[in-house]
Amino acid sequence: MATIRYFGIVAEVTQRNEEYIEIENMNVSEVWNLLYAKYDLSTLNARVALNQRLVDLNSSITVNNNDELALLPPFAGG
Amino acid sequence: MKQVFVKGPITPDFIATSIAKHQSKYEIGAHNIFLGQVRADEVRNRKVAAIDFTCYEKMANEVLHDIREKAFRTFDLTCLHIYHSIGEIKVGEVCFFVFVSAKHSKDVYEATEYLVNAVKKKAPIFGKELFEDETHQWKVNKTW
Numbered sequence: 777m778a779t780i781r782y783f784g785i786v787a788e789v790t791q792r793n794e795e796y797i798e799i800e801n802m803n804v805s806e807v808w809n810l811l812y813a814k815y816d817l818s819t820l821n822a823r824v825a826l827n828q829r830l831v832d833l834n835s836s837i838t839v840n841n842n843d844e845l846a847l848l849p850p851f852a853g854g
Numbered sequence: 855m856k857q858v859f860v861k862g863p864i865t866p867d868f869i870a871t872s873i874a875k876h877q878s879k880y881e882i883g884a885h886n887i888f889l890g891q892v893r894a895d896e897v898r899n900r901k902v903a904a905i906d907f908t909c910y911e912k913m914a915n916e917v918l919h920d921i922r923e924k925a926f927r928t929f930d931l932t933c934l935h936i937y938h939s940i941g942e943i944k945v946g947e948v949c950f951f952v953f954v955s956a957k958h959s960k961d962v963y964e965a966t967e968y969l970v971n972a973v974k975k976k977a978p979i980f981g982k983e984l985f986e987d988e989t990h991q992w993k994v995n996k997t998w
Binding site: 781783784785788821825828829844846848849850851852853854 | 890905907908909910912913916938949950970973974975976977978979980981982992993994995
């Protein structure tokens with residue numbers, strides 16, 4: 777199972793902070809599209825981090841079980 | 855990993871204690887401090903009363919570690935500290951504290967500017983602006 781984590785306004789839209797999904801032969805772009813359709817993330821200006829590193833939404837990097845993928849809204853620190 | 859996140863506001867006492875802790879480091883000749891304070895922004899007649907900060911702590915700690923390492927490589931610093939609040943911080947309270955120390959003033963000015971901008975841009979910290987009428991909106995840094 778891969779862990780999917782949601783933060784800020786993304787968590788508000790998905791109504792959860794995290795969930796676990798079974799991943800088989802999927803890359804970042806495919807997982808993003810799956811979640812995008814599931815929660816209608818179209819209005820959100822989100823970015824994706826794979827194992828705590830920002831990656832492109834269209835990235836073809838493989839997501840493995842035990843990976844952590846996070847959907848991050850705009851940063852607001854400071 | 856150094857502890858960056860502080861639950862609740864960063865108090866004047868905390869800042870004063872941080873300064874006092876450096877008085878035994880005789881190689882330091884210059885300190886510079888940046889304090890971020892929650893501002894009562896007004897959006898369509900609604901006034902911000904507080905910001906509720908959250909973060910992706912695991913990633914933020916790694917990002918902040920890299921930012922700190924880069925600052926040490928780039929500037930001639932003796933030490934530096936970064937603190938950021940988590941939780942609800944009211945207007946007028948301090949939520950961000952950057953404290954840079956070096957032999958000379960030039961390094962502390964430049965390093966502080968680099969650190970403040972890098973944290974705003976790169977650290978996964980999120981802010982829910984809570985209005986006085988109990989509605990809210992999500993804060994977005996200009997560097998996003």
